[in-house]
Amino acid sequence: MKRYEDLSPSLRCIMTPGPVEVDPRVLRAMSFPVLGQFDPEFTDIMNETMGMLRELFATNNKWAFPVDGTSRSGIEAVMVSLIAPGDRVLIPIYGRFGHLLHEIAERCGAEVYTIEKAWGSVFAPEEVISAIQSFKPDVVAIVHGETSTGRVQPLAEIGRACREQGALLIVDAVATIGGVPVETDAWMLDAVIGGTQKCLSIPSGMAPVTYNERAEAKLLKRKQVERGLRTGEFEAGELPPVRSNYFDLSMLQDYWSPQRLNHHTEMTSMLYALREGLRLVLEEGIQARHARHALHEEALTAGLTAMGLELYGDPQSKLTVVTCVQIPEGIDGESVRSMLLNRFGIEIASSFGPLKGQIWRIGTMGFSCRENNVLRVLGALEATLLRHGHPLPAGLGVQAALDVYEANVR
Numbered sequence: 491m492k493r494y495e496d497l498s499p500s501l502r503c504i505m506t507p508g509p510v511e512v513d514p515r516v517l518r519a520m521s522f523p524v525l526g527q528f529d530p531e532f533t534d535i536m537n538e539t540m541g542m543l544r545e546l547f548a549t550n551n552k553w554a555f556p557v558d559g560t561s562r563s564g565i566e567a568v569m570v571s572l573i574a575p576g577d578r579v580l581i582p583i584y585g586r587f588g589h590l591l592h593e594i595a596e597r598c599g600a601e602v603y604t605i606e607k608a609w610g611s612v613f614a615p616e617e618v619i620s621a622i623q624s625f626k627p628d629v630v631a632i633v634h635g636e637t638s639t640g641r642v643q644p645l646a647e648i649g650r651a652c653r654e655q656g657a658l659l660i661v662d663a664v665a666t667i668g669g670v671p672v673e674t675d676a677w678m679l680d681a682v683i684g685g686t687q688k689c690l691s692i693p694s695g696m697a698p699v700t701y702n703e704r705a706e707a708k709l710l711k712r713k714q715v716e717r718g719l720r721t722g723e724f725e726a727g728e729l730p731p732v733r734s735n736y737f738d739l740s741m742l743q744d745y746w747s748p749q750r751l752n753h754h755t756e757m758t759s760m761l762y763a764l765r766e767g768l769r770l771v772l773e774e775g776i777q778a779r780h781a782r783h784a785l786h787e788e789a790l791t792a793g794l795t796a797m798g799l800e801l802y803g804d805p806q807s808k809l810t811v812v813t814c815v816q817i818p819e820g821i822d823g824e825s826v827r828s829m830l831l832n833r834f835g836i837e838i839a840s841s842f843g844p845l846k847g848q849i850w851r852i853g854t855m856g857f858s859c860r861e862n863n864v865l866r867v868l869g870a871l872e873a874t875l876l877r878h879g880h881p882l883p884a885g886l887g888v889q890a891a892l893d894v895y896e897a898n899v900r
């Protein structure tokens with residue numbers, strides 16, 4: 491019989507756009523004893539988590555809770571619940587995850603209209619607004635931070651236009667929440683999905699979402715109570731029910747309300763992780779956290795530039811937490827990545843679709859976003875590129891980053 495060794499994963503320096511390193515305090519929280527999902531001690535933890543999520547999303551929304559599953563589950567729950575078959579949906583696409591929104595909207599049975607921007611840039615708000623005015627969508631779904639291209643889409647004007655036109659605005663803030671500002675109420679975002687495994691530095695496995703009364707009003711028209719839970723007559727809403735049971739927000743919100751109507755079995759240990767991760771965000775301070783991400787991005791980009799490497803994409807729309815680097819001519823990007831991993835224990839990311847083999851993507855997110863990691867990745871990348879025969883001014887990258895840190899000593 492095969493013998494299996496004790497599980498002993500390597501300690502990595504993870505500088506990708508997610509998943510990233512997890513704060514040991516979050517890992518500790520995951521080892522606490524399991525509570526029953528209706529135990530008042532556990533439901534108190536649920537309520538606290540909702541309160542913390544409201545602060546994180548900068549919202550007064552009643553509804554802010556996690557969907558169990560990876561970030562995509564939050565996206566799918568929001569879209570399948572808010573898009574009724576036949577709805578008109580506008581998706582502005584400027585990278586891989588815009589295409590994901592398109593695909594999910596089609597699977598919801600929507601009439602989908604897309605506009606596209608070349609990868610490496612984002613939309614001017616007027617471009618999206620003019621599409622909203624001519625297409626008159628019921629729903630607009632857009633990515634806030636595109637990890638595939640390292641770009642961030644400004645949302646405030648788009649939010650206002652959606653409100654004026656009566657469209658619901660769904661935002662994928664998976665990569666931005668906890669790392670760059672996401673202003674749910676001020677930007678008039680109707681539903682927002684965050685990610686745990688990126689700037690929040692919690693393992694993958696839950697997707698925090700929030701939505702407002704406009705979104706809830708639509709949900710209530712599709713309201714369902716599972717047959718086996720009904721205690722009397724049930725009157726269905728005026729719109730067709732949500733086509734997914736697991737992702738039906740009208741049922742999930744009943745579980746997250748004082749009613750605690752049974753749905754799935756809550757992921758106790760993941761909720762501990764989420765609560766602890768959120769506690770750490772609030773302890774640091776949301777604005778201080780954004781400033782920390784900006785500082786390490788500045789040091790990283792100064793170092794990369796000093797090494798003579800070229801950054802990818804329009805600098806005006808650069809996403810603080812993801813830095814995309816052109817792979818120099820003649821260099822095998824995958825060979826560099828594997829040397830970084832195998833010799834230095836550092837992981838950086840490759841890229842997708844049209845950018846495959848063209849760029850590396852370096853994340854500075856959450857617990858991974860710290861000085862020693864930035865210096866480590868710069869030093870190791872310098873050494874690895876030299877080893878691959880790429881001529882560069884040795885040592886300048888780390889020195890440039892150190893200059894940034896020394897200029898920012900508080």
Ligand SMILES: Cc1ncc(COP(=O)(O)O)c(C=O)c1O
Pocket residue numbers: 508560561562563587633635636637638662664665685694
């Ligand atoms: C912007 C964005 N949206 C959605 C996703 C999907 O998240 P998950 O892989 O956790 O389902 C990702 C993951 O990388 C992402 O970067």
